[in-house]
Amino acid sequence: METRSWARDGLRAVGGGAGTAGLAITNLLLVAVALVALVLIPVPFLGLALLPWVMTLVRKRADLERRLAARAGIAIARPYRPRPERALPGGWRRFRWIVTDPATWRDLAWLVPGAVVGLALGLLAVAVPLYGVEGISLLPLWLYLSVDWYGYGFFWPIENLPQALLSLPQGVLFLAIGLTAAPLLLRVNALFTRLFLAPTKAAELRLRVAQLTVTRADTVDAQAAELRRIERDLHDGAQARLVSLGMTIGLAEELLERDPAAARRLLIEAREVSSTALLELRNLVRGIHPPVLAERGLDGAVRALAMSLPMPIAVELDLPGRPETPVESAAYFAVAEALANVVRHSRAGSARVSIRYAGGLLALVVSDDGRGGADPSRGTGLRGIQRRLAAFDGTMTVSSPPGGPTVVMMELPCVLSSPKTSPSSGTA
Template structure:
């Protein structure tokens, strides 16, 4: 299995080398066009429109390099500043946004060295295994074509039968070397590109501030919506029942001397109303912060939640302690929403929840054997989970091919307290 994976990774890296060579060739015409656009930038109207257009092309090229680096295992974040409002093409705002972004000039500075390094390393990633392939095929081709030994083979001349026999094992060796070296060569190319295309510390700080501003706004909106929901539930539910309860008791007081039988009936109705109001209040409190979460922690709360679902759910929890209360609550409600999506949309027969903690990160995985095809962009449930986690710097990833299974992975940075003695697992 490992050999198969090694060969597959090598072949994918060779294809990536071809891709890198093709991309590197495009750097030079982009550089020429960029120089022309910079030279014409003082020209009224023409410069305002030409430089942003050329910069968009350069950024598209840089984003392709970032994507290639991601496939090589080197993540390069996008460093560009968000565009200002009403930044129309050909306008001064858009030109100023492009010209004052340091990432614009870092992209331009990368074009020449990126072309050289990407072309050379990509060519090496392709040439070494191709050279080995040539050595492997020399002898079979000669036997099939019946040509003279001498001089046969591009870059691999053979003069006699002994050299022809040695070409095949040597070719296998070069092929193995190429398959092993190709991923490493692409990784080196990706790390070199990261020197230019990754955000600087100042850009990282700006992006972080923008992200925090966005998540804070989402959190405020979510809290406001939650308060409106609680107010609506209180007004339409428990409050209305309590008002009716007060009126019923008042009528019973008036009728207790004149008609004791009717008064007893009213008091019985009042008792039922009080029970219903108490039940609604309990449900409301459970929606704010479930008592089982406060009493038994995330482990017990998730198990209790799984028991209420109409399908068997395997729950595995390995927590050496308890997260902070806000994080614990966010993790619980995110898990609850993910399981609710399983019940409503997946058509699954079974589901599984795994909760683990490692190196300051709480990882929750909710999976099912349903039909798949879940996309965060198409539904409010997954988007709500993402917003809830983002308030705590958490992330969510979804893997849901059309035939299933669906796996939702949620991660929350946190610190644990009150260590437990042992992990627990089971099916509920």
């Protein structure tokens, strides 16, 4: 399985290298168009309309590069200032918004070096495994074309049978090196891209303020929705049953002397209603804060959750202590929602949960071997996880290419208490 995953990741990275090299060429085209737009700025009306349109294309190209970097494991946030109101195409407000945004000029500064580095690394990611494929194919082709035919091989000429025999293991070696190096080359390209396209300190501060404003509103809305849900569940469930219970006991009191048998039946019914009401109250409490989480902590609660799901879930935990109760609850429900998505949408055969604590961060990773294609913007529950984590300054990153695998990476800043003597790991 690991060899298959290595080969699949390598082949995917080779394809990504080809795409990176192709996209690098578009950078040069955008540079030419941007230069024309800058030269035409003094032209009335044309300059106001052309430069924002060109920079929109440049931003789309930069956003595409950020998404490719995220697939390589390098997250790059968008640094752009929000568009002002009434910033109409061809208008002064839109032009001023584009020109005064430092990210605009950082995008332009990235185009040429990004093209050079992307083209070089992309071609290298493709060339090495292809060179290995050529070496593997030399021996059968050389034998098929006859031993009297010398010089076969575009970059790998052979002149005799020993050279043809050596080309096979050498080709396998180059192919293995290429498949191993291709993901690393894409990661290097992503790291280089981050130097230009990541937000500056000032932009990070501005984005942070905007994020806190949004997350505060989301948290308030989520809390209000949760309170309404609890109120509705109490009103429609336990409260209605308790009212029915009181009425049943009242009828039993009236019939106690006149019809003891009927009163007995009513009391039996009241006992059943009370049991149902108690069960509903327990389910409601479990939805607010599971008792197993309070009693056994995140370790025991996640293992119990994994055992209740209809697929094998491997659980690995390394927690030297317990987070604060609100953070622990948020982490548990984030993992629960991620696993619910796996069961409902992924068509996976198995999944894995990994929870680690290091450097003041609680890292939670939920992965599966399903069909992939998970997208937080499509409302699969991932947006709910984002909102839940954002209330504690947490983050979530999703890697889910078509065909899988899906990896949901979550981080929560927190401190631990009640240290344990040793970490735990295992499979549920």
